[in-house]
Amino acid sequence: MFMDVQGPSNALFGRLPMILDLHYNNPWIMFAFALVVIGGIGTVAALTYFKKWGWLWHDWLTTVDHKKIGIMYIIVGLIMLFRGFFEAAMIRTHQAMAVGPDSPGFLGAVHGYLTPFHISEIFTVHGTLMILLAVTPILVGFMNLIVPIQIGARDMAYPFLNAVGLWLTTAAAALCMISLFVGSFSHAGWVGLTPLTQLDHSPGVGVDYWIWLIQISSIGSTLGALNLIATILKMRAPGMSLMRMPIFSWTTLATNIIGLTSFPLLTVALFLLTLDRYIGTHFFTADGGGNFMMYTNLFWLWGHPEVYFVVLPAFGFLSEIIPTFSEKPLFNHTSMIAATMGIAGVSWLVWLHHFFIMGAGPEVNTFFSVATMLVGIPTGVKVFNWAFTMYKGRVRLETPMLWALGAVLLLIGGGMTGMMLAIPAINYVSHNSVFVVAHFHNMFLIIAFAIFGAVTYWWPKAFGFRLDERLGHIFFWLFWAGSVFVFVPMYALGFLGMTRRLDYIAHPSWWPLLALEVVGIALYIASVAAFVLQIYVSFRDRERNKVTTSDAWETSRSLEWAAHCPPSFYNFAATPIVHSNDEWAWRREHGVTSVVPEKYTSIHMPKNSMVPVVLGVLFIIFGFAGTWRIGWMFFGSIIAITAVLIFRMFQKDIDYNIPAEDVEAYEREKLKSVDRAAQDNVHQTGEMGDAGTDSPAHG
């Protein structure tokens, strides 16, 4: 029943014997390996030396606290993001070297220093991990961290499930790291170009790694989506009607509706591909009655909704940051909600714009072209809302606002080129050129900018101190310059006709533009260094950067700014009552900013559990065994996962009550770091958009 595979394999080790004779040796891989080993040993040594293992296990790994889970999601995502930058640097430098027939070759490559197979692996893993293991986890991390506080909930609706989602994502990231050293990764592009992904054409384990890690992470995303939707619909604090919900929570809702309805499609498409590769079915093969265009169709049925899955939360960040630093309410909250839901709705109707050139003809292409352009309407509404928010506001250019403004500017370029590509006649000449690559990086940069803005904006909320402003500005400008230098030349090269995914560039005249892109990537790497330095310096000076009120920016508006910085593990000592869609601004206006509740009551909380971590480990084994076709281990891990889940179902001791006295003691401890006088006096009038704005707070 199972397919015969090339190369050695046996019942005990599956295809693992392959790594003994087939190995592509490259100093880069050795370098990365050394980095990971040294980093790993360093971490283990530090944890042992400082006796932090218990802390790590009890406070972090087994936690079900949404804030810690959110932070861990963001850390995993940032690590993968920085790995992605290195891959980008390799692609850029290789392409700049492999220009023209006389260009030299190194390390076994005829031109440049990466063989065609290796560079294909690199751009495939770059795309896959940037979208699924970097941007998605970071965004989901922010939803976890912020949304429950923003809607006044104690935690997520299903805290345990939340931890499972985190560990599934981490398992997928771990598989991605393992693939770097054990075997190889897919070379078929992040979209999985068929029939290249079929066993005949990709006989190695690369495509299998790609399949299993996506499968595992998308189960995590589906569970997370379910959880966030339930949390938002069912756990809002009293008074917080849906229309009073802040925009970030709205975009989270919209995003997760998209996620819940689209991720299962990817799961099914990849499952069918798995059947093709493992038991020889013919769903997407080029022969035997298969239809490989159906794969492309199914992939983009998920793929386009996925791009809105990543952009909507970023729009949510912007909608929180811009009003705070314009010292004005968001212009037209209601139309922002409508625009968010509008974008989510249209996201389902446009996927065919990714394969206009397949040849479905003018009727079909016109329909999808028009549908795609409709997205411009709600997006335009958002841009105008942000612009009108800033108009006549007291705009302060602190770091988060710089990132937000950068993102809005980038939206012009990305949106415009998207519109161009949405015209089939243009698409026929630009499809598969680097113009498309520039377009979607332009779009993802909006997300990256919004993410860095959000990191700076909510950092004081999560950790109790502000990030260094000066290094923040340096980070921003380096990152901005890097974006310009990489992507403006890339747009130009796209117009010149350079196709994407090249391992060799035949036109020497393109070299100057490619060299400019290398300058850009160097600026990016420098910006990463500035970011790391920013975090280090801010941490070192954390006492000086400490925030002493709940409202770190003094003009923030939504409910999370009424909680401590960092919030107590149960978020609010007393469930807040909500009066306005800018609840914190409302409280400031009405002089009710105290963080001391009138009375303390007992609080019901979930207990930590080690089950999610165990599941994560089992899922790594599952993915690894699937990839290397080690039957007993594969089915064994499925049985083990099922057994662990059954065990969990019979666990009764999963929650506890914190008695009112303990809450009071805990809060009293927290209040020591709050400047009570300042807290009670964060009082401003006229911020709710009333006439007669005469706030003396910031001149």
Added chain:
Amino acid sequence: MAHHDQHPLDHPEVQASSTPKYVFAFILAMGVMIASCLITVVGDMSQLATLTWIGVLALIAVIGQLYFLFKLDTSKAMIWHTVSAAATIPLFFIAIVLTIWMFHHLEMRVMLGAG
């Protein structure tokens, strides 16, 4: 919170379970599956008729499962589930009908499946 103090068996969804309905749902699913299998393997109808019948049988299977296994109805306990299921219908329509439409045109123009 995920955990309630009340006993799991008191939950309305749990109370709605019933052996006869489950058995019936199982038999229905098996019957429909065997019928569609027979149609595909031994049936000797035109392609259109075959597809139509398989479609009808699939619909019966889906509705049967939703009602007899998942107990989707408009009671207070189930309304959320029912509404969520209903909300997927337009998506189902978009994904499948537009896909069929696309492949119909594609087939005419590139002779897909001719090989």
